[in-house]
Amino acid sequence: MAHSTENAHSDRRRTESNSSEKELYQPSTLDSLPVLSSSPTPEDVERDWPTGWRPYTSLFGCFLLMYTSWGLVNAYGTFASYYSESLFRGDDLMLSNLIGSTQCFVILFFSFIVGRLLDANHSRELLMAGSVIVTIGMFMLSISNGNGGLDQGNYGLTWLTQGLVTGLGMSCFFVSSSQSFNNAVRYVTIVLSVSSFAAVLLARPNPAHPFRSPKKWMSKRTWVDTSAFRDGAFCCFTASICALFLGFYCVFFSLEEWAATNGIAYKGTSPPGDRMALSTYWLLSIMNGCSTFGRLSSAWLCDKFGAVNVHMTVTIVSSILCLFLWTFAKTLAPALVFAILFGAFSGAVIGLPSASMAAILGEKPERQAKLGHWVGMMYTAAAPFALVGPVISGHLVTEYKTYLGVQIWSGMCLLLSAGFMAGAVFFKRRNEMSSDSDEKV
Known part of the structure; x- marks a missing residue:
């Protein structure tokens, strides 16, 4: 009898969860299109490649x-x-x-x-x-x-x-x-x-994307999806983005002044007779330019290894670059190497959060319809960390007259971010195993 009652309660909770899901997701006419029962093959993806302008x-x-x-x-x-x-x-x-x-x-x-x-x-x-x-x-x-x-x-x-x-x-x-x-x-x-x-x-948004127009805009549930907080992968990944923004932009904000202060590059007019001199402006430009390579290559890698896995890997590499290559760069050559490598890997780091959240949501249309909602909540949670991170790093320079504190701060924040991403990978795999088990039942 106790076992039967427990099953009844479990079924009721599952029914309530499903009804809540349906209430939030209002399917469009496009939802009547056929959906593949299994993951698409490379041939399927190639056939679906857009052909119009x-x-x-x-x-x-x-x-x-x-x-x-x-x-x-x-x-x-x-x-x-x-x-x-x-x-x-x-x-x-x-x-x-x-x-x-x-x-x-x-x-x-x-x-x-x-x-x-x-x-x-x-x-x-x-x-x-x-x-x-x-x-x-x-x-x-x-x-x-x-x-x-x-x-x-x-x-x-x-x-x-x-x-x-x-x-x-x-x-x-x-x-x-x-x-x-x-x-x-x-x-x-x-x-x-x-x-x-x-x-x-x-x-223009893809017309095939499932949109969710709320019944009541003033409802709390319209803006905050509380079901996300019961998803371990969402919570861990959101924590990782918070740690990421705590140290990520400290690098971009500090690079030019670091190079000028340490005599690696110049500001203003070029030093006379020095053919190897480089303006600090170009260091930041090179770093931003190389991010294009990271953004493009990471998209290809995500198709093979999964967005969250790739995101975790490039974040670890970016952390190592800050902690070791940046801290030991004393001349122009290693500074250029750091700008190129960090630019490439950081392009993937900052470009993949949305793709990683899409992977955490999974392929079901009713889940993907929450992509903007979950990504928005993730970034809002990270906002205070993005505010205080560069402020802390700037004060470290003023207080200790060196950029070593900024380099260590950025590297450790990125390493912490990668650690939380590992947690997101764990919960994502557990959710997938649970979902596969439910489908078999």
Whole structure:
């Protein structure tokens, strides 16, 4: 009798869970299309490769969105270098890093809202709003610091326009000059504006993706999917992204000043007679440029070895590069090697969170319909860590007059992130085994 009662309770819980799942997932007419009963083979994938022009223009539009959001965040080290030597000379580096980390925080914090709106097929409205806000924020930055000369910076307005307003516009998407700072920012504003509004026209969601329009927008369950917190893989992977953002952008924010302080590269005019000299700007440009290789190659590797496995591996390698190669780089040659290698692996590190979360959700349409929701909640949880990480690393430099603390901090945060990813791999495999067992029953 006790065993029978226990089975009854178990069946009732399973029924309630299924009904909750159906309530959240509202299938579209596209859900009537046939679904393969087994995993697709390489031949199936090749046959399904898009042949029209729309998927490729949409891919280019998504590239523009990344370029105008995280691309500019990656380049913030150039702004930080100019601020420390010109606009805000003598200030604690944590203050200039706070501007860049505020951008990261705002982008990530509003991700749970943006992700839910994307799941409900409101991408066009989001992109239009982001394009307008980014343009206004960057243009206001160009008129908020006097003539852009020595000690003419207004920190409060710079934080407001570049950190908060521009970051808010970037949250809807997901460089500097040695001459006139204000004109340089205006040129950047023009590029961002053109890229943003082009993305509005080109970045169109796949019509075959299952969308979820909520019955009540003001309901708590619309914005926070509490079932995610009962998924061990989601919790571990979210923790890994929190640790990742605690140390990841410290590298990009600090690279130029580290190179200049240690005499590895120069800022301003080139030293006379030194043919091997390199501007600090090029180090950051090389690092960002090499990230393209990591993003492309990691996509191919994910098809073979799984997104979370690849993500964990490249994060471990990035940690090793920070802890060993960066700390022992004393001349230009090893600094260039670090910029190239870390750029390649970091491109995969920062480009794979969404793919890894998609792998954790699995292939079922009702699960994939939550992708924007779960990714958004993950990034929102990581927002405070993205805010304080660069601030801590900047203060370490000011306090101890060395970049060794930043190098160790970034490396250990990445290593911790990889450890949590290992936990996500464990829970993901356990979930898959449990799902296979249920299907056999």
